[in-house]
Amino acid sequence: MSDASKSNALRADLRADKRKRRRARADMRFKWYGLTALGLAMLFLVFFFVDIISKGLPAFQQAEILVQVSYSESVKSNYNRAVDKRYRKLISRSWLRTIPMQLEEHPDMIGTTAEQWVLADYRVDQFLKGHEGHKLKKKYQKLVRQLQEEGKVRLAFNSGFFSNGDSKLPENAGILASAVGSVLVLLLTMLFAVPVGVMTAIYLEEFAPDNRFTQLIEVNINNLAAIPSILYGLLGLAIFINFMGVPRSSALAGGLTLALMTLPIIIIATRAALRAVPESIREAAYGLGASSLQTVWHHVLPLAMPGILTGSIIGLAQAMGETAPLLIVGMMAYIPEAPHSILAATTVLPAQVYTWSGESIRAFEERTAAGIMVLLAVLLSLNALAIRLRNRSEQTW
Amino acid sequence: MTASTVFLWFFGGLIPLAAMAFWLARGKALGEAAAGKRLHSLPSFHGWYAVVWLAVPAIGSAVLFSLLHLLHIVDVPGPMLLATAFALGSAGLWLALRHIHAGFRARQAVEKVMRGMLFIAATISVLTTIGIVLSVIFESVRFFQVISFWDFITGTKWQPDTAFLIGAGRDTEGVAPPLFGSVPIFAGTFMITAIAMAVAVPVGLFAAIYMSEYASHSARNKLKPMLEILAGIPTVVYGFFAAITISPLIVQIAHAFGLEAAYTNALAPGLIMGVMIIPFVSSLSDDVIKAVPQSLRDGSLALGTTKAETIRHIVLPAAMPGIVSAFLLAISRAIGETMIVVMAAGLRPNLTMNPLEGMTTVTVKIVEALTGDQEFDSAFTLAAFALGLVLLIITLILNIVSTVVVRKFKQRYE
Amino acid sequence: MATDMKNKLTIRGLKLWYGDFEALHGIDLDILAGKVTAFIGPSGCGKSTFLRCLNRMNDRIAGCRVEGDVLLEGNDIYAPDVDVVQLRTHIGMVFQKPNPFPKSIYENIAYAPRIHGMVQDGPDMDELVETALRKASIWDEVKDKLQQPGTALSGGQQQRLCIARTIAVQPDVILMDEPCSALDPIATAKIEELMDELKQEYTIVIVTHNMQQAARASDYTAYFYLGDLIEYGETSQIFTAPSNQRTEDYITGRFG
Numbered sequence A: 001m002s003d004a005s006k007s008n009a010l011r012a013d014l015r016a017d018k019r020k021r022r023r024a025r026a027d028m029r030f031k032w033y034g035l036t037a038l039g040l041a042m043l044f045l046v047f048f049f050v051d052i053i054s055k056g057l058p059a060f061q062q063a064e065i066l067v068q069v070s071y072s073e074s075v076k077s078n079y080n081r082a083v084d085k086r087y088r089k090l091i092s093r094s095w096l097r098t099i100p101m102q103l104e105e106h107p108d109m110i111g112t113t114a115e116q117w118v119l120a121d122y123r124v125d126q127f128l129k130g131h132e133g134h135k136l137k138k139k140y141q142k143l144v145r146q147l148q149e150e151g152k153v154r155l156a157f158n159s160g161f162f163s164n165g166d167s168k169l170p171e172n173a174g175i176l177a178s179a180v181g182s183v184l185v186l187l188l189t190m191l192f193a194v195p196v197g198v199m200t201a202i203y204l205e206e207f208a209p210d211n212r213f214t215q216l217i218e219v220n221i222n223n224l225a226a227i228p229s230i231l232y233g234l235l236g237l238a239i240f241i242n243f244m245g246v247p248r249s250s251a252l253a254g255g256l257t258l259a260l261m262t263l264p265i266i267i268i269a270t271r272a273a274l275r276a277v278p279e280s281i282r283e284a285a286y287g288l289g290a291s292s293l294q295t296v297w298h299h300v301l302p303l304a305m306p307g308i309l310t311g312s313i314i315g316l317a318q319a320m321g322e323t324a325p326l327l328i329v330g331m332m333a334y335i336p337e338a339p340h341s342i343l344a345a346t347t348v349l350p351a352q353v354y355t356w357s358g359e360s361i362r363a364f365e366e367r368t369a370a371g372i373m374v375l376l377a378v379l380l381s382l383n384a385l386a387i388r389l390r391n392r393s394e395q396t397w
Numbered sequence B: 001m002t003a004s005t006v007f008l009w010f011f012g013g014l015i016p017l018a019a020m021a022f023w024l025a026r027g028k029a030l031g032e033a034a035a036g037k038r039l040h041s042l043p044s045f046h047g048w049y050a051v052v053w054l055a056v057p058a059i060g061s062a063v064l065f066s067l068l069h070l071l072h073i074v075d076v077p078g079p080m081l082l083a084t085a086f087a088l089g090s091a092g093l094w095l096a097l098r099h100i101h102a103g104f105r106a107r108q109a110v111e112k113v114m115r116g117m118l119f120i121a122a123t124i125s126v127l128t129t130i131g132i133v134l135s136v137i138f139e140s141v142r143f144f145q146v147i148s149f150w151d152f153i154t155g156t157k158w159q160p161d162t163a164f165l166i167g168a169g170r171d172t173e174g175v176a177p178p179l180f181g182s183v184p185i186f187a188g189t190f191m192i193t194a195i196a197m198a199v200a201v202p203v204g205l206f207a208a209i210y211m212s213e214y215a216s217h218s219a220r221n222k223l224k225p226m227l228e229i230l231a232g233i234p235t236v237v238y239g240f241f242a243a244i245t246i247s248p249l250i251v252q253i254a255h256a257f258g259l260e261a262a263y264t265n266a267l268a269p270g271l272i273m274g275v276m277i278i279p280f281v282s283s284l285s286d287d288v289i290k291a292v293p294q295s296l297r298d299g300s301l302a303l304g305t306t307k308a309e310t311i312r313h314i315v316l317p318a319a320m321p322g323i324v325s326a327f328l329l330a331i332s333r334a335i336g337e338t339m340i341v342v343m344a345a346g347l348r349p350n351l352t353m354n355p356l357e358g359m360t361t362v363t364v365k366i367v368e369a370l371t372g373d374q375e376f377d378s379a380f381t382l383a384a385f386a387l388g389l390v391l392l393i394i395t396l397i398l399n400i401v402s403t404v405v406v407r408k409f410k411q412r413y414e
Numbered sequence C: 001m002a003t004d005m006k007n008k009l010t011i012r013g014l015k016l017w018y019g020d021f022e023a024l025h026g027i028d029l030d031i032l033a034g035k036v037t038a039f040i041g042p043s044g045c046g047k048s049t050f051l052r053c054l055n056r057m058n059d060r061i062a063g064c065r066v067e068g069d070v071l072l073e074g075n076d077i078y079a080p081d082v083d084v085v086q087l088r089t090h091i092g093m094v095f096q097k098p099n100p101f102p103k104s105i106y107e108n109i110a111y112a113p114r115i116h117g118m119v120q121d122g123p124d125m126d127e128l129v130e131t132a133l134r135k136a137s138i139w140d141e142v143k144d145k146l147q148q149p150g151t152a153l154s155g156g157q158q159q160r161l162c163i164a165r166t167i168a169v170q171p172d173v174i175l176m177d178e179p180c181s182a183l184d185p186i187a188t189a190k191i192e193e194l195m196d197e198l199k200q201e202y203t204i205v206i207v208t209h210n211m212q213q214a215a216r217a218s219d220y221t222a223y224f225y226l227g228d229l230i231e232y233g234e235t236s237q238i239f240t241a242p243s244n245q246r247t248e249d250y251i252t253g254r255f256g
């Protein structure tokens, strides 16, 4: 073979031929598998959020009706008399029920009449929003249409959703009680889990001798992180409630249970943060004659703080979305009022979502979705905060 | 006096007392220093020393009394508890103040206590495990005194309806005995787990491969948080979505193909659980794929292989132990997942291979047994603990195996 | 210099950037067929970078940009229609740290030929594996343990396994980036011996830190400094009468 033809053969070989094209295609295909996988995940997210938001958004508006209310003396004994019989079935009983109490408090109102916007019955609400299964009778449908033409029906911002507790009447059900419950439970959780978790991590990273017991603790923490959350519920039920006598359904029972569940998350994150602090800093502090606790307290902990904070926020977010162990310790009770003590029966946001999702009245569905929107908004903000913090702290080293 | 007011009084009193103790002891130490003596420890350490001597007896006695109270051994009235605690605390403080002099090694003493506290904190995690193990074992033992272990493990019928009669000590003659055969329940669990893994493993693995091998740095930084959103969605929300949106969709689709599907079919919770586990699989796989040394990829590419060939033949086999361990952890996640199945799967145990039929799982049965208004002592509620025990054993085995596998893998590349 | 056809590789005006950092400032160099060419120079001067340009391993690095021509027997390897993957079957590479795959010794060799469809599994493959191992003078040491993992060999054996793996693809050029820097003197001597044999069939380019190695094993030597090619010529000439003062300083160990 001459040199020239050899070079031509090489030239041809370097160009794509059929076999090479096939391999290149296989290469592309592999890349596409990855893209497809990510695309599927993304598609799911879009579908999921669109679905939840389209279901939940209507719940942020609630139907109201403009009616003539007469606060006569007789209303005190029978609140039904406050409004014209024709409209009574259109109006929420949850509102009518409050009239006698209002009159007790403001006796000067007795004998007056007023035209005011009042909360409508959930069937009216669902009918106005065009939801199937609204169950509003034909004759009332006509009445509502007529009122609508007169401008006496409206969809207004649903402030009750944020200011009410749970209720058997969908139009009156809100998330206040469960939100307060969540705050209470999480406060207890963090109050217990963060100090204990950080202290455990400090002990293991900075002080623990390398012996059997330390190894046991380490293996144990890894296992704890993998134990299904529902088993923590069994622990809470058996130890806290049945053995120690903490009241069932109380924020204390829920908070302690969640704290044990959150503990491994915080320990693992804190240990990673402590380990990331360069050894040279410890040596520098020891070199100046600082004791080991002073070294940790003055130098290592401040540097590890962003990592510890990130871990705590992630743990908090986990605990906030957790439901299963709380069901087991009884936190799915019907709670119309915000709890006033850590020993009183309490519910939390995700448990509220769970109980609403089991209601047979269809009008609860949009409220469930709205509750989910609130929950997700808080959780995603928490996670975003944690990611921000983590990226910031990664940049410093 | 309710428990919470005692609580309030206790801490309301302790904190000012502690501040006072700190101030007194520090003052005394400063006085010594002013008298021209050289202090061994900083004045604040003397302060902390006094605080410790105040708080440890006070808190210790309070905890002791509360425990006695909770266990119904002695009924201690609130005021008495408070009085005793504060008296003991003051005695401690008095002792501590007497110790303080210039040469006193307050720092060593305080640090010793702090180390002790750190150690106690570290033991809490061990106590938690012991607590979980003991609580499921105790109740399970009570369950197995009534129901034979063998019947529980091998029985194919779960009909606990008459269990409350046994619990109530009633005559059970003439009624069908309750049956606690857990096979159909575990079958349901494994079916739903299998569906979840069929979704999570390919999607999670390929997503991880794409992110670690193909995506640019910036694309990766955008994609990762997106997947993390999936992990941040609470399971109760997934459960709602599965039950309200996916299940009816599956029923409709099945109907279009002329198939019958139940609203509590196993497919809906399985699919959604799979989605939930995707980020778990992908981030664990991502870690191990990144741990495969770059030099192996270079070596392969320098032989004229394509990227896909390098990944398939070199990177993935090298990362396989890590991937397997991620897989095992994902299974244990799926088996223990509760809310999705509670909301979207059925209640009726059903031994079938058809994912369109309704079936139930271990976790559903646990929740069902413990959230009803059954007596806590009935075999029906105790069965929940027996199921929990099996669940615990399975997850622990999966976790330990995966830890061992991944440790082997890490050793190889260190 | 020699005519074009005796050049295996012809490099003209090669510049390279890592992001904003210009690592190579326009290199012109001819690498002759069937010879061993050594690159020397202080560390960080761009030897590895330049070497990796020759089979486009730098393509993998994000933000890396190349300008200028690299011709393999007159064919521009950076031309848009060139298949990088195919190019690397013509120009193989051996790395600083031995990097056998975590597979058996046999599979380490058979992997690439199988993927390139060179031979089918079976006796043909066995023969190919044996030939490659023989050429890399490691056959006698491993013939009884072909199924054992390649990672279980000693460092020097691993490096020869990597060379065998590269030979099995039957390349024209073998690039070696400090192949002996992680090895002991005996293993190094074996590899040098091996290079001497291999140059009958292959064009070899080697980066080395070791002056004696360059002097002993190479025919031509190129001296790099801060991203520039300072001097290039026959090894004997470079080592006895360098024309550039810096080269002389480096070779005689006055700096670097």
Ligand SMILES: Nc1ncnc2c1ncn2[C@@H]1O[C@H](COP(=O)(O)OP(=O)(O)O)[C@@H](O)[C@H]1O
Pocket (backbone or CB within 6 Å): C018, C021, C023, C041, C042, C043, C044, C045, C046, C047, C048, C049, C050, C061
């Ligand atoms: N991947 C990279 N990204 C950015 N800069 C690099 C990269 N690789 C090498 N460099 C820089 O390019 C220069 C040449 O490096 P290199 O080719 O490895 O030198 P040598 O092999 O001669 O020691 C050095 O300054 C090095 O810091």
Ligand SMILES: [Mg+2]
Pocket (backbone or CB within 6 Å): C047, C048, C049
């Ligand atoms: Mg180099």
